[in-house]
Amino acid sequence: MIDIKLLVSNPIEVQERLGNRNSKLKEDAATVVGLYQEYKQELQKVEELRAKRNNLSKQIGVVRAKEGPVAAQAIMKEANTLKEEMAEADVKMTELKAQIDKLMLMIPNLPDVSVPVGPDERANVIVKENSLPLPKFDFEPKDHHALGEALGILDFQTASVLSGSRFALLRGDGARLERSLINFMIDLHTEAGYTEYMPPAIINASCLLGTGQLPKFKEDMYHLEGEEDQYLISTAEIPLTNLYRGQILQEKDLPKAFTAYTPCFRKEAGAYGKDTRGLIRNHQFNKVEMVWLSKPENSMEILEKMTLEAEKVLKTLGLPYQRVLLSSGDMGFSAAKTYDLEVWFPSQNCFREISSCSNCTDFQARRMNLRYKETNGKGTQFVHTLNGSGIAVGRTFAAILENYQQKDGSIVIPEALRPYFGKDKIEKNA
RNA sequence: GGAGAGGUGGCCGAGCGGUUUAAGGCGUUAGUCUUGAAAACUAAUAUAUGGGAAACUGUAUCGAGGGUUCGAAUCCCUCCCUCUCCGCCA
Numbered sequence: 001m002i003d004i005k006l007l008v009s010n011p012i013e014v015q016e017r018l019g020n021r022n023s024k025l026k027e028d029a030a031t032v033v034g035l036y037q038e039y040k041q042e043l044q045k046v047e048e049l050r051a052k053r054n055n056l057s058k059q060i061g062v063v064r065a066k067e068g069p070v071a072a073q074a075i076m077k078e079a080n081t082l083k084e085e086m087a088e089a090d091v092k093m094t095e096l097k098a099q100i101d102k103l104m105l106m107i108p109n110l111p112d113v114s115v116p117v118g119p120d121e122r123a124n125v126i127v128k129e130n131s132l133p134l135p136k137f138d139f140e141p142k143d144h145h146a147l148g149e150a151l152g153i154l155d156f157q158t159a160s161v162l163s164g165s166r167f168a169l170l171r172g173d174g175a176r177l178e179r180s181l182i183n184f185m186i187d188l189h190t191e192a193g194y195t196e197y198m199p200p201a202i203i204n205a206s207c208l209l210g211t212g213q214l215p216k217f218k219e220d221m222y223h224l225e226g227e228e229d230q231y232l233i234s235t236a237e238i239p240l241t242n243l244y245r246g247q248i249l250q251e252k253d254l255p256k257a258f259t260a261y262t263p264c265f266r267k268e269a270g271a272y273g274k275d276t277r278g279l280i281r282n283h284q285f286n287k288v289e290m291v292w293l294s295k296p297e298n299s300m301e302i303l304e305k306m307t308l309e310a311e312k313v314l315k316t317l318g319l320p321y322q323r324v325l326l327s328s329g330d331m332g333f334s335a336a337k338t339y340d341l342e343v344w345f346p347s348q349n350c351f352r353e354i355s356s357c358s359n360c361t362d363f364q365a366r367r368m369n370l371r372y373k374e375t376n377g378k379g380t381q382f383v384h385t386l387n388g389s390g391i392a393v394g395r396t397f398a399a400i401l402e403n404y405q406q407k408d409g410s411i412v413i414p415e416a417l418r419p420y421f422g423k424d425k426i427e428k429n430a
Numbered sequence: 431g432g433a434g435a436g437g438u439g440g441c442c443g444a445g446c447g448g449u450u451u452a453a454g455g456c457g458u459u460a461g462u463c464u465u466g467a468a469a470a471c472u473a474a475u476a477u478a479u480g481g482g483a484a485a486c487u488g489u490a491u492c493g494a495g496g497g498u499u500c501g502a503a504u505c506c507c508u509c510c511c512u513c514u515c516c517g518c519c520a
Contacts, residue, residue, distance in 0.1 A: 229509095
Protein backbone atom coordinates (compact mmCIF):
# COMPACT_ATOMS: atom_id res chain seq x y z
CA MET A 1 0.00 0.00 0.00
CA ILE A 2 1.29 3.44 -0.81
CA ASP A 3 1.11 6.19 1.81
CA ILE A 4 -2.37 7.69 1.58
CA LYS A 5 -1.13 10.90 3.15
CA LEU A 6 1.45 11.30 0.41
CA LEU A 7 -1.27 10.72 -2.16
CA VAL A 8 -3.61 13.25 -0.57
CA SER A 9 -0.97 15.92 -0.06
CA ASN A 10 0.69 15.55 -3.49
CA PRO A 11 -2.00 14.05 -5.71
CA ILE A 12 -0.56 15.32 -8.98
CA GLU A 13 2.95 14.07 -8.34
CA VAL A 14 1.77 10.66 -7.13
CA GLN A 15 -0.55 10.26 -10.10
CA GLU A 16 2.33 11.06 -12.44
CA ARG A 17 4.50 8.44 -10.83
CA LEU A 18 1.71 5.86 -10.95
CA GLY A 19 1.14 6.72 -14.58
CA ASN A 20 4.76 5.84 -15.15
CA ARG A 21 3.92 2.28 -14.26
CA ASN A 22 1.80 2.10 -17.32
CA SER A 23 -1.24 1.69 -15.15
CA LYS A 24 -4.57 3.38 -15.65
CA LEU A 25 -4.48 4.43 -12.08
CA LYS A 26 -4.69 8.19 -12.21
CA GLU A 27 -8.46 8.00 -11.96
CA ASP A 28 -8.44 5.67 -8.97
CA ALA A 29 -5.91 7.87 -7.23
CA ALA A 30 -8.10 10.92 -7.80
CA THR A 31 -11.13 9.04 -6.46
CA VAL A 32 -9.22 8.11 -3.32
CA VAL A 33 -8.23 11.73 -2.73
CA GLY A 34 -11.89 12.80 -2.89
CA LEU A 35 -13.14 9.97 -0.72
CA TYR A 36 -10.46 10.62 1.84
CA GLN A 37 -11.56 14.21 2.40
CA GLU A 38 -15.12 13.03 2.97
CA TYR A 39 -13.95 10.26 5.22
CA LYS A 40 -11.90 12.60 7.36
CA GLN A 41 -14.94 14.83 7.93
CA GLU A 42 -17.15 11.92 8.84
CA LEU A 43 -14.51 10.49 11.13
CA GLN A 44 -14.22 13.75 12.98
CA LYS A 45 -17.96 13.88 13.44
CA VAL A 46 -18.11 10.33 14.79
CA GLU A 47 -15.29 10.98 17.21
CA GLU A 48 -16.88 14.12 18.55
CA LEU A 49 -20.18 12.35 19.11
CA ARG A 50 -18.43 9.45 20.72
CA ALA A 51 -16.56 11.74 23.09
CA LYS A 52 -19.88 13.27 24.11
CA ARG A 53 -21.40 9.85 24.64
CA ASN A 54 -18.46 8.58 26.67
CA ASN A 55 -18.85 11.59 28.85
CA LEU A 56 -22.56 11.00 29.42
CA SER A 57 -22.00 7.33 30.14
CA LYS A 58 -19.46 8.21 32.74
CA GLN A 59 -21.94 10.60 34.34
CA ILE A 60 -24.60 7.90 34.37
CA GLY A 61 -22.25 5.64 36.25
CA VAL A 62 -21.45 8.28 38.85
CA VAL A 63 -25.08 9.35 39.34
CA ARG A 64 -26.25 5.76 39.64
CA ALA A 65 -23.69 5.07 42.31
CA LYS A 66 -24.48 8.16 44.32
CA GLU A 67 -28.19 8.74 43.82
CA GLY A 68 -29.57 5.46 42.52
CA PRO A 69 -30.81 4.29 39.11
CA VAL A 70 -33.87 6.55 38.94
CA ALA A 71 -31.77 9.70 39.06
CA ALA A 72 -29.84 8.58 36.00
CA GLN A 73 -32.94 8.23 33.79
CA ALA A 74 -32.77 11.73 32.32
CA ILE A 75 -29.15 11.46 31.20
CA MET A 76 -29.82 8.04 29.76
CA LYS A 77 -32.52 9.48 27.59
CA GLU A 78 -30.14 12.11 26.28
CA ALA A 79 -27.51 9.49 25.55
CA ASN A 80 -30.08 7.49 23.65
CA THR A 81 -30.74 10.25 21.15
CA LEU A 82 -27.01 10.67 20.63
CA LYS A 83 -26.77 7.02 19.84
CA GLU A 84 -28.88 7.23 16.72
CA GLU A 85 -27.04 10.23 15.38
CA MET A 86 -23.80 8.42 15.96
CA ALA A 87 -24.87 5.22 14.27
CA GLU A 88 -25.78 7.14 11.15
CA ALA A 89 -22.43 8.90 10.89
CA ASP A 90 -20.66 5.67 11.71
CA VAL A 91 -22.26 3.78 8.83
CA LYS A 92 -21.29 6.55 6.42
CA MET A 93 -17.74 6.59 7.69
CA THR A 94 -17.30 2.81 7.54
CA GLU A 95 -18.58 2.76 4.01
CA LEU A 96 -16.14 5.44 2.90
CA LYS A 97 -13.28 3.64 4.58
CA ALA A 98 -14.16 0.39 2.83
CA GLN A 99 -14.19 2.12 -0.53
CA ILE A 100 -10.83 3.74 0.14
CA ASP A 101 -9.26 0.48 1.30
CA LYS A 102 -10.54 -1.39 -1.69
CA LEU A 103 -8.94 1.08 -4.06
CA MET A 104 -5.74 1.45 -2.07
CA LEU A 105 -5.12 -2.30 -2.07
CA MET A 106 -5.22 -2.28 -5.87
CA ILE A 107 -2.75 0.57 -6.33
CA PRO A 108 0.82 -0.63 -6.99
CA ASN A 109 3.99 0.71 -5.42
CA LEU A 110 5.53 3.93 -6.70
CA PRO A 111 8.60 3.41 -8.89
CA ASP A 112 11.86 4.73 -7.50
CA VAL A 113 13.28 7.81 -9.22
CA SER A 114 16.15 5.72 -10.64
CA VAL A 115 13.75 3.47 -12.55
CA PRO A 116 13.53 4.04 -16.32
CA VAL A 117 10.07 5.11 -17.41
CA GLY A 118 8.44 3.00 -20.07
CA PRO A 119 5.42 0.92 -20.98
CA ASP A 120 6.93 -2.58 -20.86
CA GLU A 121 10.10 -4.67 -21.05
CA ARG A 122 11.30 -2.78 -24.11
CA ALA A 123 12.22 0.10 -21.82
CA ASN A 124 14.34 -2.11 -19.57
CA VAL A 125 18.01 -1.21 -19.37
CA ILE A 126 20.95 -3.60 -19.29
CA VAL A 127 22.99 -2.17 -16.42
CA LYS A 128 25.64 -4.86 -16.31
CA GLU A 129 26.85 -6.69 -19.38
CA ASN A 130 27.89 -10.30 -19.22
CA SER A 131 31.54 -10.66 -18.25
CA LEU A 132 31.86 -14.45 -18.46
CA PRO A 133 32.89 -16.25 -21.64
CA LEU A 134 29.98 -17.64 -23.66
CA PRO A 135 30.29 -21.36 -24.31
CA LYS A 136 31.65 -22.21 -27.77
CA PHE A 137 30.28 -25.25 -29.58
CA ASP A 138 31.61 -26.94 -32.69
CA PHE A 139 28.17 -28.48 -33.07
CA GLU A 140 24.58 -27.29 -32.95
CA PRO A 141 23.73 -26.88 -29.22
CA LYS A 142 20.53 -28.57 -28.10
CA ASP A 143 17.94 -27.18 -25.73
CA HIS A 144 17.74 -28.48 -22.15
CA HIS A 145 14.51 -30.28 -22.87
CA ALA A 146 16.04 -32.46 -25.57
CA LEU A 147 19.27 -32.95 -23.63
CA GLY A 148 17.47 -33.96 -20.45
CA GLU A 149 15.12 -36.40 -22.11
CA ALA A 150 17.95 -38.00 -24.06
CA LEU A 151 19.93 -38.47 -20.85
CA GLY A 152 16.91 -39.92 -19.08
CA ILE A 153 17.04 -37.28 -16.34
CA LEU A 154 13.95 -35.32 -17.42
CA ASP A 155 10.65 -36.99 -18.23
CA PHE A 156 7.90 -34.58 -19.18
CA GLN A 157 5.68 -37.24 -20.67
CA THR A 158 5.36 -39.15 -17.42
CA ALA A 159 4.96 -35.85 -15.55
CA SER A 160 1.88 -35.11 -17.64
CA VAL A 161 0.52 -38.60 -16.91
CA LEU A 162 0.98 -37.94 -13.21
CA SER A 163 -0.13 -34.33 -13.01
CA GLY A 164 -0.89 -32.62 -16.29
CA SER A 165 0.86 -30.14 -18.51
CA ARG A 166 3.60 -27.83 -17.25
CA PHE A 167 5.00 -30.21 -14.68
CA ALA A 168 8.44 -31.76 -14.51
CA LEU A 169 9.56 -35.18 -13.43
CA LEU A 170 13.24 -35.50 -12.56
CA ARG A 171 14.92 -38.85 -12.55
CA GLY A 172 18.23 -40.28 -11.37
CA ASP A 173 21.03 -37.75 -11.88
CA GLY A 174 18.38 -35.16 -12.74
CA ALA A 175 16.78 -35.40 -9.31
CA ARG A 176 20.24 -35.42 -7.81
CA LEU A 177 21.31 -32.33 -9.76
CA GLU A 178 18.24 -30.39 -8.59
CA ARG A 179 18.87 -31.43 -5.00
CA SER A 180 22.55 -30.51 -5.11
CA LEU A 181 21.76 -27.11 -6.63
CA ILE A 182 19.42 -26.35 -3.74
CA ASN A 183 22.05 -27.27 -1.17
CA PHE A 184 24.75 -25.37 -3.02
CA MET A 185 22.67 -22.18 -3.13
CA ILE A 186 21.48 -22.36 0.46
CA ASP A 187 25.03 -22.93 1.71
CA LEU A 188 26.26 -19.95 -0.29
CA HIS A 189 23.67 -17.70 1.35
CA THR A 190 23.96 -18.97 4.89
CA GLU A 191 27.74 -18.49 4.67
CA ALA A 192 27.02 -14.89 3.70
CA GLY A 193 24.97 -14.47 6.89
CA TYR A 194 21.43 -15.25 5.82
CA THR A 195 19.30 -17.21 8.30
CA GLU A 196 17.89 -20.33 6.73
CA TYR A 197 14.20 -21.18 7.06
CA MET A 198 12.04 -24.07 5.94
CA PRO A 199 8.56 -22.51 5.85
CA PRO A 200 5.18 -24.11 5.19
CA ALA A 201 4.08 -24.26 1.58
CA ILE A 202 0.52 -23.40 2.55
CA ILE A 203 -0.13 -19.81 3.50
CA ASN A 204 -3.16 -17.88 4.69
CA ALA A 205 -4.94 -15.01 2.99
CA SER A 206 -3.72 -12.33 5.40
CA CYS A 207 -0.11 -13.05 4.47
CA LEU A 208 -0.97 -12.87 0.78
CA LEU A 209 -2.62 -9.52 1.37
CA GLY A 210 0.56 -8.45 3.11
CA THR A 211 2.95 -9.20 0.29
CA GLY A 212 0.52 -8.07 -2.40
CA GLN A 213 -0.63 -11.29 -4.13
CA LEU A 214 -4.16 -10.58 -2.86
CA PRO A 215 -6.59 -9.19 -3.70
CA LYS A 216 -5.39 -8.39 -7.21
CA PHE A 217 -3.66 -11.59 -8.28
CA LYS A 218 -5.92 -14.24 -6.81
CA GLU A 219 -6.26 -16.01 -10.16
CA ASP A 220 -2.50 -16.74 -10.19
CA MET A 221 -2.69 -18.61 -6.89
CA TYR A 222 -3.69 -22.19 -6.11
CA HIS A 223 -6.54 -21.94 -3.62
CA LEU A 224 -7.22 -25.01 -1.48
CA GLU A 225 -10.63 -26.58 -1.94
CA GLY A 226 -12.76 -26.29 1.17
CA GLU A 227 -10.15 -24.18 2.94
CA GLU A 228 -11.24 -20.63 2.28
CA ASP A 229 -8.22 -19.14 4.01
CA GLN A 230 -5.45 -21.27 2.54
CA TYR A 231 -3.35 -21.09 -0.60
CA LEU A 232 -0.19 -22.72 -1.94
CA ILE A 233 2.76 -20.34 -1.91
CA SER A 234 3.87 -18.96 -5.28
CA THR A 235 7.22 -17.97 -3.78
CA ALA A 236 9.05 -18.21 -0.45
CA GLU A 237 8.94 -14.41 -0.42
CA ILE A 238 5.47 -14.72 1.07
CA PRO A 239 6.24 -16.66 4.27
CA LEU A 240 9.66 -15.04 4.74
CA THR A 241 8.48 -11.44 4.37
CA ASN A 242 5.53 -12.14 6.66
CA LEU A 243 7.68 -13.66 9.44
CA TYR A 244 7.37 -10.57 11.63
CA ARG A 245 4.16 -9.10 10.29
CA GLY A 246 2.17 -6.98 12.72
CA GLN A 247 5.19 -6.56 14.97
CA ILE A 248 7.28 -3.63 16.09
CA LEU A 249 10.97 -4.46 15.72
CA GLN A 250 13.83 -2.70 17.44
CA GLU A 251 16.23 -0.63 15.35
CA LYS A 252 19.17 -2.69 16.60
CA ASP A 253 17.62 -5.86 15.19
CA LEU A 254 17.69 -4.53 11.64
CA PRO A 255 18.57 -5.47 9.03
CA LYS A 256 17.45 -9.10 8.99
CA ALA A 257 18.29 -11.47 6.16
CA PHE A 258 16.46 -14.73 5.47
CA THR A 259 16.86 -17.47 2.92
CA ALA A 260 14.72 -20.49 2.18
CA TYR A 261 14.29 -23.23 -0.33
CA THR A 262 10.67 -23.98 -1.15
CA PRO A 263 8.63 -25.41 -3.95
CA CYS A 264 6.58 -22.69 -5.65
CA PHE A 265 3.13 -23.13 -7.16
CA ARG A 266 1.72 -20.90 -9.88
CA LYS A 267 -1.30 -21.27 -12.07
CA GLU A 268 0.44 -19.43 -14.90
CA ALA A 269 -2.94 -18.33 -16.17
CA GLY A 270 -2.43 -16.07 -19.15
CA ALA A 271 0.85 -17.73 -20.11
CA TYR A 272 -0.68 -19.96 -22.77
CA GLY A 273 1.82 -20.81 -25.44
CA LYS A 274 4.79 -19.34 -23.58
CA ASP A 275 7.69 -21.68 -22.77
CA THR A 276 5.45 -24.70 -22.99
CA ARG A 277 8.31 -27.17 -23.10
CA GLY A 278 10.88 -27.85 -20.43
CA LEU A 279 11.73 -26.36 -17.10
CA ILE A 280 11.26 -22.67 -17.80
CA ARG A 281 7.63 -22.14 -16.88
CA ASN A 282 5.91 -24.80 -14.80
CA HIS A 283 3.08 -24.94 -12.28
CA GLN A 284 5.45 -26.25 -9.65
CA PHE A 285 9.12 -25.37 -9.43
CA ASN A 286 11.86 -25.07 -6.86
CA LYS A 287 13.36 -21.78 -5.84
CA VAL A 288 15.81 -20.50 -3.26
CA GLU A 289 14.73 -17.10 -2.06
CA MET A 290 16.39 -14.24 -0.18
CA VAL A 291 14.43 -11.73 1.89
CA TRP A 292 15.62 -8.67 3.80
CA LEU A 293 13.94 -6.44 6.35
CA SER A 294 15.77 -3.13 6.60
CA LYS A 295 15.63 0.46 7.68
CA PRO A 296 14.42 2.80 4.94
CA GLU A 297 17.74 4.56 4.54
CA ASN A 298 19.57 1.28 3.84
CA SER A 299 17.19 -0.48 1.51
CA MET A 300 18.62 0.69 -1.82
CA GLU A 301 22.11 -0.24 -0.73
CA ILE A 302 20.81 -3.64 0.37
CA LEU A 303 19.13 -4.16 -2.99
CA GLU A 304 22.57 -3.83 -4.61
CA LYS A 305 24.09 -6.19 -2.10
CA MET A 306 21.34 -8.77 -2.47
CA THR A 307 21.52 -8.64 -6.27
CA LEU A 308 25.27 -9.27 -6.07
CA GLU A 309 24.47 -12.26 -3.86
CA ALA A 310 22.23 -13.66 -6.59
CA GLU A 311 24.91 -12.92 -9.18
CA LYS A 312 27.39 -14.85 -7.09
CA VAL A 313 25.36 -18.02 -7.64
CA LEU A 314 25.63 -17.66 -11.41
CA LYS A 315 29.23 -16.56 -11.33
CA THR A 316 30.28 -19.46 -9.11
CA LEU A 317 28.52 -21.86 -11.46
CA GLY A 318 30.22 -20.21 -14.44
CA LEU A 319 26.94 -19.32 -16.12
CA PRO A 320 27.04 -16.20 -18.35
CA TYR A 321 24.48 -13.59 -17.29
CA GLN A 322 23.57 -9.94 -17.47
CA ARG A 323 21.79 -7.61 -15.09
CA VAL A 324 18.75 -5.69 -16.25
CA LEU A 325 17.03 -2.77 -14.53
CA LEU A 326 13.31 -3.13 -15.10
CA SER A 327 11.32 -0.21 -16.42
CA SER A 328 8.33 1.22 -14.60
CA GLY A 329 5.95 -0.70 -16.85
CA ASP A 330 7.63 -4.08 -16.39
CA MET A 331 7.95 -4.10 -12.60
CA GLY A 332 5.87 -6.22 -10.28
CA PHE A 333 3.00 -4.82 -8.25
CA SER A 334 4.83 -4.40 -4.93
CA ALA A 335 8.24 -3.31 -6.20
CA ALA A 336 9.74 0.17 -6.28
CA LYS A 337 12.86 -1.02 -8.06
CA THR A 338 13.72 -4.37 -9.60
CA TYR A 339 16.82 -5.93 -11.11
CA ASP A 340 16.42 -9.06 -13.17
CA LEU A 341 19.33 -11.39 -13.78
CA GLU A 342 19.22 -13.07 -17.13
CA VAL A 343 21.22 -16.20 -17.88
CA TRP A 344 22.56 -17.31 -21.23
CA PHE A 345 20.61 -20.00 -23.10
CA PRO A 346 22.69 -21.17 -26.08
CA SER A 347 19.76 -22.95 -27.73
CA GLN A 348 17.82 -19.70 -27.87
CA ASN A 349 20.89 -17.56 -28.42
CA CYS A 350 19.68 -15.09 -25.81
CA PHE A 351 19.60 -14.19 -22.13
CA ARG A 352 16.52 -15.17 -20.11
CA GLU A 353 15.30 -14.30 -16.64
CA ILE A 354 16.59 -16.47 -13.81
CA SER A 355 16.38 -14.13 -10.83
CA SER A 356 14.42 -11.07 -9.86
CA CYS A 357 15.54 -8.84 -7.00
CA SER A 358 13.23 -6.12 -5.73
CA ASN A 359 13.10 -3.38 -3.19
CA CYS A 360 9.47 -3.11 -2.11
CA THR A 361 10.24 -0.13 0.16
CA ASP A 362 7.45 0.29 2.73
CA PHE A 363 4.71 -0.99 0.41
CA GLN A 364 4.42 -4.48 1.89
CA ALA A 365 5.30 -3.36 5.43
CA ARG A 366 2.36 -0.96 5.33
CA ARG A 367 0.03 -3.78 4.26
CA MET A 368 1.28 -6.11 6.98
CA ASN A 369 1.79 -3.38 9.58
CA LEU A 370 5.45 -4.25 10.09
CA ARG A 371 7.28 -1.45 11.87
CA TYR A 372 10.38 -0.72 13.88
CA LYS A 373 11.20 1.61 16.71
CA GLU A 374 14.23 3.85 16.50
CA THR A 375 16.59 3.49 19.44
CA ASN A 376 16.70 7.19 20.21
CA GLY A 377 13.63 8.31 18.35
CA LYS A 378 10.01 8.69 19.15
CA GLY A 379 7.31 6.69 17.45
CA THR A 380 7.65 3.96 14.87
CA GLN A 381 8.40 3.67 11.17
CA PHE A 382 7.58 1.09 8.55
CA VAL A 383 10.48 -1.17 7.66
CA HIS A 384 11.51 -1.73 4.07
CA THR A 385 11.18 -5.23 2.63
CA LEU A 386 13.26 -6.72 -0.15
CA ASN A 387 13.12 -10.04 -1.92
CA GLY A 388 15.21 -11.76 -4.53
CA SER A 389 15.50 -15.16 -6.11
CA GLY A 390 18.74 -16.71 -5.12
CA ILE A 391 17.97 -18.32 -7.56
CA ALA A 392 15.31 -20.23 -9.54
CA VAL A 393 16.52 -23.83 -9.35
CA GLY A 394 14.77 -25.33 -12.38
CA ARG A 395 16.01 -22.60 -14.66
CA THR A 396 19.52 -23.04 -13.29
CA PHE A 397 19.21 -26.74 -14.02
CA ALA A 398 18.23 -25.89 -17.59
CA ALA A 399 21.05 -23.36 -17.99
CA ILE A 400 23.64 -25.86 -16.78
CA LEU A 401 22.43 -28.47 -19.22
CA GLU A 402 22.60 -26.05 -22.12
CA ASN A 403 25.84 -24.25 -21.27
CA TYR A 404 27.76 -27.34 -20.20
CA GLN A 405 26.58 -29.73 -22.89
CA GLN A 406 29.12 -31.78 -24.79
CA LYS A 407 29.04 -33.03 -28.33
CA ASP A 408 28.06 -36.54 -27.18
CA GLY A 409 25.08 -35.15 -25.25
CA SER A 410 26.68 -35.52 -21.82
CA ILE A 411 26.81 -32.69 -19.31
CA VAL A 412 29.91 -31.51 -17.47
CA ILE A 413 29.09 -30.52 -13.88
CA PRO A 414 30.38 -27.04 -12.91
CA GLU A 415 33.42 -27.24 -10.67
CA ALA A 416 31.73 -25.59 -7.67
CA LEU A 417 28.83 -28.01 -7.75
CA ARG A 418 30.89 -31.20 -7.76
CA PRO A 419 31.21 -31.48 -3.97
CA TYR A 420 27.42 -31.47 -3.84
CA PHE A 421 26.74 -33.62 -6.88
CA GLY A 422 29.52 -36.11 -6.27
CA LYS A 423 30.44 -36.59 -9.92
CA ASP A 424 31.91 -34.40 -12.64
CA LYS A 425 29.64 -35.47 -15.45
CA ILE A 426 26.14 -36.65 -16.34
CA GLU A 427 26.14 -39.34 -18.97
CA LYS A 428 23.46 -41.55 -20.37
CA ASN A 429 23.52 -44.91 -18.67
CA ALA A 430 20.41 -46.51 -17.23
C1' G B 431 -12.05 -35.64 13.80
C1' G B 432 -14.45 -35.84 19.26
C1' A B 433 -14.58 -33.73 24.44
C1' G B 434 -12.90 -30.00 27.73
C1' A B 435 -10.02 -25.48 29.22
C1' G B 436 -8.09 -21.05 27.72
C1' G B 437 -6.24 -16.33 24.72
C1' U B 438 -5.60 -9.38 29.13
C1' G B 439 0.53 -4.52 28.19
C1' G B 440 7.80 -6.60 26.84
C1' C B 441 6.60 -10.95 30.44
C1' C B 442 3.53 -13.08 34.63
C1' G B 443 -1.22 -12.13 36.39
C1' A B 444 -6.05 -9.84 38.65
C1' G B 445 -10.50 -7.92 36.76
C1' C B 446 -16.11 -11.09 34.56
C1' G B 447 -21.54 -4.64 33.10
C1' G B 448 -20.18 1.66 35.56
C1' U B 449 -14.10 6.19 39.93
C1' U B 450 -10.25 0.64 35.63
C1' U B 451 -7.58 6.56 33.88
C1' A B 452 -6.63 -2.08 32.88
C1' A B 453 -4.91 -3.68 40.04
C1' G B 454 -0.43 -6.09 41.60
C1' G B 455 4.28 -8.21 40.40
C1' C B 456 8.60 -9.01 37.14
C1' G B 457 11.55 -6.78 33.54
C1' U B 458 13.44 -2.22 31.32
C1' U B 459 14.94 3.11 31.68
C1' A B 460 16.09 7.46 34.60
C1' G B 461 16.98 9.63 39.39
C1' U B 462 18.37 9.44 44.87
C1' C B 463 21.91 6.98 48.00
C1' U B 464 27.23 4.76 47.09
C1' U B 465 34.39 5.37 45.76
C1' G B 466 31.93 1.93 42.14
C1' A B 467 28.34 -1.90 42.00
C1' A B 468 24.33 -4.41 44.37
C1' A B 469 20.24 -3.55 47.47
C1' A B 470 16.65 -0.07 48.85
C1' C B 471 13.68 4.05 47.59
C1' U B 472 11.33 7.51 43.86
C1' A B 473 9.55 8.13 39.03
C1' A B 474 8.70 6.71 34.07
C1' U B 475 7.42 2.54 30.89
C1' A B 476 2.18 0.50 24.57
C1' U B 477 0.47 1.56 19.53
C1' A B 478 -2.21 4.27 15.91
C1' U B 479 -4.65 8.58 14.73
C1' G B 480 -7.21 13.79 15.11
C1' G B 481 -6.48 18.91 17.34
C1' G B 482 -2.47 22.12 19.31
C1' A B 483 3.76 25.89 18.62
C1' A B 484 3.92 23.27 23.13
C1' A B 485 2.03 21.77 27.76
C1' C B 486 -1.87 19.01 26.87
C1' U B 487 -6.06 16.74 24.87
C1' G B 488 -10.14 13.82 21.78
C1' U B 489 -10.78 8.77 19.59
C1' A B 490 -9.62 3.57 18.98
C1' U B 491 -7.14 -0.99 20.53
C1' C B 492 -7.80 -6.73 26.38
C1' G B 493 -6.87 -13.05 19.87
C1' A B 494 -10.06 -11.17 15.13
C1' G B 495 -14.83 -9.62 13.41
C1' G B 496 -19.97 -8.72 14.41
C1' G B 497 -24.10 -7.96 18.11
C1' U B 498 -26.75 -6.41 22.88
C1' U B 499 -26.40 -1.81 26.10
C1' C B 500 -26.60 5.06 27.81
C1' G B 501 -21.96 2.24 28.89
C1' A B 502 -18.36 -4.10 27.19
C1' A B 503 -11.84 -6.73 28.84
C1' U B 504 -16.53 -8.40 31.26
C1' C B 505 -22.81 -10.67 28.24
C1' C B 506 -24.26 -13.07 23.14
C1' C B 507 -22.81 -14.92 17.99
C1' U B 508 -19.04 -16.28 14.21
C1' C B 509 -14.05 -17.21 13.15
C1' C B 510 -8.68 -17.89 14.35
C1' C B 511 -5.06 -19.73 17.62
C1' U B 512 -2.99 -22.33 22.11
C1' C B 513 -3.21 -26.18 25.92
C1' U B 514 -5.17 -31.09 28.06
C1' C B 515 -7.45 -35.85 27.10
C1' C B 516 -9.25 -39.32 23.28
C1' G B 517 -9.08 -41.04 18.11
C1' C B 518 -6.07 -41.25 13.57
C1' C B 519 -1.23 -40.95 11.56
C1' A B 520 3.98 -40.17 8.59
